[in-house]
Amino acid sequence: MEIFVQILILLIIVAICFALYRLFRGPTVIDRLLAFDGIAICSVGILALLSLLWETDMYVELILVYSLLGFVGTVALVLYLHRTIPVREPGDKKPPKGHS
């Protein structure tokens, strides 16, 4: 059982590495925000698997708080970007400043 849960944690770490690739590479700021959201969700998954591995219920509150923090971070950044980044005009070859 321990080996099984450790393999699952390793798979989620691989998922976090994929999301980190999109975080660094992403052409627009929305890709980076999506990757951040995905990394927060995968961290909650790792916390759930750790409470399976160590058979403790102390991580349940941590799961609640961590998912709340990821959501609030995403919403705050989106509301900030609504006010700051410009609208891309049709016909532009290059995306305007602030879209990356």
Add this chain to the structure above:
Amino acid sequence: MIFFVLEVILASLGTAFLLLAAIGLVRLPDPLCRCHAVAKAMTLGISLLLAAVIMHLQAEETTLKLLLAIIFQFATIPVAGHLLMRLAYEKNMERWKERPMDDHRAAASQQK
């Protein structure tokens, strides 16, 4: 015994969905498609993982807290995805290259 089997199945399915969502985040061509991968598959995957924790711990108060956490995931992740995609729509961000659409806001208003 039945709870152990359920726990193994739920944990495996949840991890598989999380990994598939991350692969979709890398492979799909455009922000709207990537949000489609993240908002749906990651919600299902994290809910299955939390259900596996419920099967493992089996105490009343932790079951209630984890059910609250599952409801919370179902309430927040699609909302975050919707906010991000509304940002992409209003700022007229670029779509994928195989189907170029220069101003999808104008295309949507012409179809009415």
